[in-house]
Amino acid sequence: MSAGSDPALARIGLKPDLAAAWQADLAAGERLARVVAQHRNGWRVDDGHGEFAAGAPAALSRPGGDPARRPAVGDWVVLAPQLPPTIVRVLPRRGAIRRIAAGDRHVExxxxxxxxxxxxxxxxxxxxxxxxxxxxxxxxxxxxxxxxxxxxxxxxxxxxxxxxxxxxxxxxxxxxxxxxxxxxxxxxxxxxxxxxxxxxxxxxxxxxxxxxxxxxxxxxxxxxxxxxxxxxxxxxxxxxxxxxxxxxxxxxxxxxTPGMRELKLTGDEALDDTVFDDIARLAEGCRFRDCRHEREPGCAVRDAIEAGRLPLARWQHYGKLRAEREAAAEAARARATARTAATRRPSPKGR
Ligand SMILES: Nc1nc2c(ncn2[C@@H]2O[C@H](COP(=O)(O)OP(=O)(O)OP(=O)(O)O)[C@@H](O)[C@H]2O)c(=O)[nH]1
Ligand SMILES: [Mg+2]
Ligand SMILES: [Zn+2]
CATH class of the missing domain: 3.40.50.300 (P-loop containing nucleotide triphosphate hydrolases)
Structure with missing residues (x-):
């Protein structure tokens, strides 16, 4: 039976189009499951028939490793044919809620x-x-x-x-x-x-x-x-x-989810096209194309704030989020550069 027609996997949220594509790629004995919880020393997964514990090889589970490869709650994963249940790979995500973890390092x-x-x-x-x-x-x-x-x-x-x-x-x-x-x-x-x-x-x-x-x-x-x-x-x-x-x-x-104290942006958020598209639309009405909405004449954003059509607090928050996003994007670039440099560095002789 293909997963596309498996109501058990549909019950835990598998979309029919993905089910068909993924099922076709499974090796003999492999099966699909969804990550339902993550604990310090492993995961809980559901294969549509029930929940059970699963491990993962170090390449996937290493703390500080690439978060894109580490199984997260909501992920679809492939389980190895053998027992105990082991996650062998994480299937491509259709989006994820991401933030930068609390602390000084830029870790997604x-x-x-x-x-x-x-x-x-x-x-x-x-x-x-x-x-x-x-x-x-x-x-x-x-x-x-x-x-x-x-x-x-x-x-x-x-x-x-x-x-x-x-x-x-x-x-x-x-x-x-x-x-x-x-x-x-x-x-x-x-x-x-x-x-x-x-x-x-x-x-x-x-x-x-x-x-x-x-x-x-x-x-x-x-x-x-x-x-x-x-x-x-x-x-x-x-x-x-x-x-x-x-x-x-x-x-x-x-x-x-647990209540979060801090929700730092990752650096790749679109602000003008989504949550703040009202501001982007207002800015189109400014007299100058490069208007910074400070003291320029004919500024549609300032006019809207003065007329009470755009709350000042919303405008200020938009500016704050933009600055935060730029800083996060810069930190992400620096981290990526450091990672590339580390992988290019020749390994010491004799090892
Ligand atoms: N009267 C009333 N109480 C509510 C309502 N929603 C939540 N509560 C109460 O608020 C308290 C906190 O609710 P929780 O559901 O534990 O909050 P939570 O968001 O899960 O919190 P964390 O798990 O700490 O992140 C509990 O005592 C709830 O009974 C509501 O709509 N009306
Ligand atoms: Mg709770
Ligand atoms: Zn303006």
């Missing part, structure tokens, strides 16, 4: 691979922050995934309705924005249009935003641990400690 990290949709989860309490939502949108667009903003804790806050309107105005009509009580089963129905069978969605957002609560509500059972946020500032306690891919009864797959 994959949050989730092969995702169709990103659920950006933000509490309507003190967690609500339009700038953070913009940053998550940039990461989602860079992965080629469709974002949906899910504002939680509607039942707990007085300014929920106003913040919903403000969020929707800021993001424009193309990004769906929902306000929900993540504990209420009606939430599952409202999210259903975004979680069609075969869809893989990842939940991202700060600790305490309600990602695991949403996961449990969508699952219809309490599988993921959740914990109360601190009462004085609504911050979470980093309850979820590893990413996990969970098949939902309705046929979609959901990836629950």
């Amino acid at each position: 990290q994959i949050i989730a691979a092969n995702v169709d949709r990103v659920l950006i989860v933000t509490g309507l309490d003190d967690d609500w922050n339009p700038r953070r939502i913009e940053r998550y949108l940039v990461l989602a667009r860079n992965a080629g995934a469709d974002p949906v903003v899910v504002l939680t804790k509607l039942d707990k806050t007085a300014h929920g309705a106003a913040r919903l309107v403000e969020t929707q105005q800021l993001l424009g009509p193309e990004v769906p924005v929902l306000a929900v009580n993540a504990k209420d089963p009606a939430t599952a129905e409202r999210l259903a249009p975004f979680l069609a069978p075969g869809t893989t969605a990842v939940l991202v957002g700060s600790s305490g935003a309600g990602k695991s609560t949403l996961t449990n509500t969508l699952l219809g059972e309490s599988r993921q641990r959740t914990a109360e946020v601190r009462s004085h500032d609504s911050r979470g306690r980093h309850t979820t400690t590893h990413r996990a891919l969970i098949p939902l009864p309705g046929g979609a797959c959901l990836i629950d």
Whole structure:
């Protein structure tokens, strides 16, 4: 039976076109599986019939190795014919949510691979922050995934309705924005249009935003641990400690993730064509082609800010993200150059 017709692999999100192509390339005894979790000393994978542990050769698993080759949650992998289960290769990704890991070195990290949709989860309490939502949108667009903003804790806050309107105005009509009580089963129905069978969605957002609560509500059972946020500032306690891919009864797959403190850009994000295309469009109306939108006459961007059509904070954040992206791109180039130099260096004699 080809994987294209295997409902077990479809249940964990395998697209029929990929299934057919990959199945044709498998050697005798090899099989496909999806990475559902990553632990310090190995992975958990699902072959459509159940979850089990799998290892990988050093070339794939070495920490600090090329992140593009290291299996990440959401990846499709090929398992060797022999036992114990071993990942022999990672299949080409259709996009991934990536960031630069916290710390001084420019090391890319994959949050989730092969995702169709990103659920950006933000509490309507003190967690609500339009700038953070913009940053998550940039990461989602860079992965080629469709974002949906899910504002939680509607039942707990007085300014929920106003913040919903403000969020929707800021993001424009193309990004769906929902306000929900993540504990209420009606939430599952409202999210259903975004979680069609075969869809893989990842939940991202700060600790305490309600990602695991949403996961449990969508699952219809309490599988993921959740914990109360601190009462004085609504911050979470980093309850979820590893990413996990969970098949939902309705046929979609959901990836629950730990709340992230830092989301550094990798350097290859498009900003003008995606999240900030409103600014790019405004700039087309400036009198000078090379307008820097500072003090030039006939500046359409400045006019929009003054008229209240472009929030000043959004404009400033755009500038900040651009600068961050340029610095990250520079760090990535320096790292690539260092790597090439290291591989070209002749090895010492006698070895
Ligand atoms: N009343 C109410 N409580 C919510 C809602 N969403 C989440 N909570 C509560 O907020 C707390 C944090 O929720 P979690 O689901 O653990 O948050 P998380 O995003 O998974 O956090 P981390 O795993 O730390 O990243 C829990 O006590 C939830 O019950 C909501 O819409 N309404
Ligand atoms: Mg959680
Ligand atoms: Zn201008």
